[in-house]
Amino acid sequence: MNTRRRILSITAVPLLALSMAACSSAAGDDGEGTVKIGVVGASDPYWATYTEAAKAEGIDVEILDFAEYTQPNPALTEGELDLNQFQHIVYLARYNVSSGEDLTPVGSTAIYPLGLYSTQYDSVEDIPEGATVAVPNDESNLARGLLVLQSAGLLTLDGGGSPFSTLEDIDEGKSKVKVTTLEASLTPTSLPDVAAAIVNNDFVEDAGLKAADAIAQDDPSDPAAIPYVNIFAARAGEETNETYVKLVEIYQDTQSVEDGVQEASGNTAEFLKVPVQDLKTSLAKVQKDIEALG
Known part of the structure; x- marks a missing residue:
């Protein structure tokens, strides 16, 4: 290649x-x-x-x-x-x-890049109010995943968020989606049951996904x-x-x-x-x- x-x-x-x-x-x-x-x-x-x-x-x-x-x-x-x-x-x-x-x-x-994937919606704009999004449950990838969701306009974090943000930092009144946490290897398998999921790079290909399928991601540069x-x-x-x-x-x-x-x-x-x-x-x-x- x-x-x-x-x-x-x-x-x-x-x-x-x-x-x-x-x-x-x-x-x-x-x-x-x-x-x-x-x-x-x-x-x-x-x-x-x-x-x-x-x-x-x-x-x-x-x-x-x-x-x-x-x-x-x-x-x-x-x-x-x-x-x-x-x-x-x-x-x-x-x-x-x-x-x-x-x-x-x-x-x-x-x-x-850390990507947000969905098998139900083609864009973050299509995700409905109150839908559930899955993110990895380990602390560092949880925080990073929340920052991706915030940059995509799906939620708001107190103080703008940080690499140490947790679920408690989500301003639910200003957020479009609900967030659930799963072990990182399980977020791709959750896709049939949630509106979207943050999937770590290691598990994208094994889940039958491609990086180009991400509907949102952070900027590595x-x-x-x-x-x-x-x-x-x-x-x-x-x-x-x-x-x-x-x-x-x-x-x-x-x-x-x-x-x-x-x-x-x-x-x-x-x-x-x-x-x-x-x-x-x-x-x-x-x-x-x-x-x-x-």
Whole structure:
């Protein structure tokens, strides 16, 4: 598939005013061993392409699939994985704060739009007053989903909303729809029963949907979306591991991997190269904001 190359080089991540183990069996700096990487959606063909590209660089990679977003971080914490690649900065910040852990970014991959889908209505304008819309129930994707619904004119959030918005922040008197929450993998299967649903990128294709089917979505190029850049994550202190850094570079710089990611995402991925220190600074800022919220 021919895609236009879209890699943005970020030299500094804005400090946004967001209101945002066990011994490893990995290949270390000596290049020995197999690096275990946890993902959600290992069936996407680009992971096989990525594994082959890593092998060509002398790195053995094993991709381990997880069905739910709640699983890869604990697995990484416990040393069952060496890296994971499935989450954005906000999600990792929430995990670290809630668990007392200190997983850290190793490198950036891409920002993906979060889309609103419907099998009953062709536009948000067609959704009737009082209809129910489903959103993912994990905190970071819940907040982001609510912001998508607000930008689509379906609801109003107190104070304009933030990456920490919850159902309690919905101004029901000013909102067109009702919101229900479901585990992220279940929002696409809810489509026959709700007016529309926020569907995470990982589950769009498996649900028989296409990114182009979205009737609303957020804008990945908006600077306010930076906390939603997806990352490779490792245990603290391992972000400078030469093998891990090389694996990030392989993901970022291999055209066949990028083409596969674009195909899987409906050509919606915005690839980013963000310095690790800037990722860590942004993560620390989001974690501080979460802690301040109590």
